Amino acid sequence: MRIHIENLTLDLIIGLLDFERKHPQRVIVNMEAEYRYDKDETFLDYARIVQDIETLLQRREFSLLEEAVEETAAMLHTRYPQIERLFLKIAKPDILPRCRVALSKEWIFEKK
Secondary structure, three states: OEEEEEEEEEEEOOOOOHHHHHOOEEEEEEEEEEEOOEOOOEOOOHHHHHHHHHHHHHHHOOOOHHHHHHHHHHHHHHHOOOEEEEEEEEEEEEEEOOEEEEEEEEEEOOOO
8 A cells, every 4th residue: 555645835944055044945855665554453554654744844943954854754664563664755846946955755664
């Protein structure tokens, strides 16, 4: 089974520049995760996943997108060990005037 969380939009303190440390900016998170679905035991609660992502990103005030992506993946892998493959993308759509800047990574986890 594959779960998609698309265009989760948050206002965060994220970045290295002085103005980024003082004022929240819009970020957009996209996530895709594959997991083994068993109707009697295993499902992913997408509302809880969204809340977990929001809480981490809002509390940590990351300096780098790289740190935000890596720590979000680590948190999701810890809380949801049934995830076998994870793709995360975090975009800063307003940082440059003519483009959307984003960073993404994919992980494949050992089956437990």
